Amino acid sequence: xxxxxxxxxxxxxxxxxxxxxxPGMNIFVGDNAQGxxxxxxxxxxxxxxxxxxxxxxRDFIGFDKERADIRLGYTDRERSQSIGFAVKRQNMRDKExxxxxxxxxxxxxxxxxxxxxxxxPEDLAIAKxxxxxxxxxxxxxxxxxxISFVYxxxxxxxxxxxxxAAIKDIQMGLANRDALDIWDVQLAKTGAYISxxxxxYCNTLNNYTKSLYNLITEGNEEFQIYYQSTIYRSLEGxxxxxxxxxxxxxxxxxxxxxxDIRAGYTLCGIHRDDAVAVINGLSVREFxxxxxxxxxxxxxxxxxxxxxxxxTGDAPVMLLDDVLSELDVKRQRFVLExxxxxxxxxxxxxxxxxxxxxxxxxxxxxRIKNGMIDR
Ligand SMILES: Nc1ncnc2c1ncn2[C@@H]1O[C@H](COP(=O)(O)OP(=O)(O)O)[C@@H](O)[C@H]1O
Ligand SMILES: [Mg+2]
Numbered sequence: 001x002x003x004x005x006x007x008x009x010x011x012x013x014x015x016x017x018x019x020x021x022x023p024g025m026n027i028f029v030g031d032n033a034q035g036x037x038x039x040x041x042x043x044x045x046x047x048x049x050x051x052x053x054x055x056x057x058r059d060f061i062g063f064d065k066e067r068a069d070i071r072l073g074y075t076d077r078e079r080s081q082s083i084g085f086a087v088k089r090q091n092m093r094d095k096e097x098x099x100x101x102x103x104x105x106x107x108x109x110x111x112x113x114x115x116x117x118x119x120x121p122e123d124l125a126i127a128k129x130x131x132x133x134x135x136x137x138x139x140x141x142x143x144x145x146x147i148s149f150v151y152x153x154x155x156x157x158x159x160x161x162x163x164x165a166a167i168k169d170i171q172m173g174l175a176n177r178d179a180l181d182i183w184d185v186q187l188a189k190t191g192a193y194i195s196x197x198x199x200x201y202c203n204t205l206n207n208y209t210k211s212l213y214n215l216i217t218e219g220n221e222e223f224q225i226y227y228q229s230t231i232y233r234s235l236e237g238x239x240x241x242x243x244x245x246x247x248x249x250x251x252x253x254x255x256x257x258x259x260d261i262r263a264g265y266t267l268c269g270i271h272r273d274d275a276v277a278v279i280n281g282l283s284v285r286e287f288x289x290x291x292x293x294x295x296x297x298x299x300x301x302x303x304x305x306x307x308x309x310x311x312t313g314d315a316p317v318m319l320l321d322d323v324l325s326e327l328d329v330k331r332q333r334f335v336l337e338x339x340x341x342x343x344x345x346x347x348x349x350x351x352x353x354x355x356x357x358x359x360x361x362x363x364x365x366x367r368i369k370n371g372m373i374d375r
Contacts, residue, residue: 001115001314002343003043003074010061010068012038013371021343025363027354028347035371036347037120040321042070043345044118046083048111049140052118061089062371074114077314083110112147115312117305118319121326127284127296131274138227138275141304142201145311149197156190156270159183164265171264180257187269188250191231192241194270195249199235202227202275208303209296213279216295216334223296224278230268298331302338309342318344325353 008017013035028036041051061068070085084098085107097104104110126133143149163183169175206225213223229235231252238245249269253260256267277284277296284296309315318339324332325348332353346354351365359365367374 007071010065022364030368212299
């Protein structure tokens, strides 16, 4: 996938950005607070995902602006497409979103079209951070391969909230325990399915990260990542989410009902699962050095991109926001070498970080100042 053109105006501090992107490397250089991350964020929003830095809709529009506009042209392996996004201050709810000129009701409906992998300094903690971060990583990565997985995840969240609400009712004596069963059935159905998808993704991920990690450490350390379920002892070779896996899930909910009612919420299920990263048999989270944690994160992110390329036949666009400057030279080189062939957008303060020997033959450098491209 290649982004051909980017227009961004009024999105946060961005002002009249109108560029043709290079199919190879696009390097955005600028001091702090000039709009580099805002530009990466504007591109990212067009993938239909929520902002990676948690920006809410009402903060999209520049402080002194009346509207924000983002337009992207991109080409995937089938055709050229265009995405348009506009929001006005007068009526922020009513966003104008279009895909190839056709109106789309919600940004999230764009998901599955333009595929990007974003990599920020926060992602360097992915292997050691909370399980929550790793679940999000796995869920997003698996959704990029199978769009319908998003619906299963949303459905699970809905049922979980309802079950938790029912637990509260039971605690207060407003309902009896039978009230949980209807939610248990649905939670077990969706949860078993999600467990299988996540486990499968982790196995695929593991195949890629193993060799990528080997490249970073020159074969001195062995990296492994696997899915850790709070429901199943092992999911190895299992795909029968409607059969026995469903029953195990359902029984587990029944078993933990007393504890759940005491705690006031659902204690086990896919919302508590983890993807565990291990180096030479030791958990990265507990025992990994900073270097190992970072190498693990790099391997995971690059694997995410490789898997999209190989499974969909379309390489994702890589968005590296200020991440190279956080890495030593060896790891910088590792990242750049292993995303070769993909279009990449890199931001940094010092151009030497991304382009140590000047503007690369296969790329272009843009200077960004005050939300504008400095020609
Ligand atoms: N809604 C907004 N309107 C105008 N400016 C904004 C808005 N939100 C953030 N900014 C400005 O954007 C700048 C930060 O941009 P950012 O892309 O994070 O910079 P960097 O180049 O360091 O990545 C700050 O100056 C901030 O005040
Ligand atoms: Mg930034």
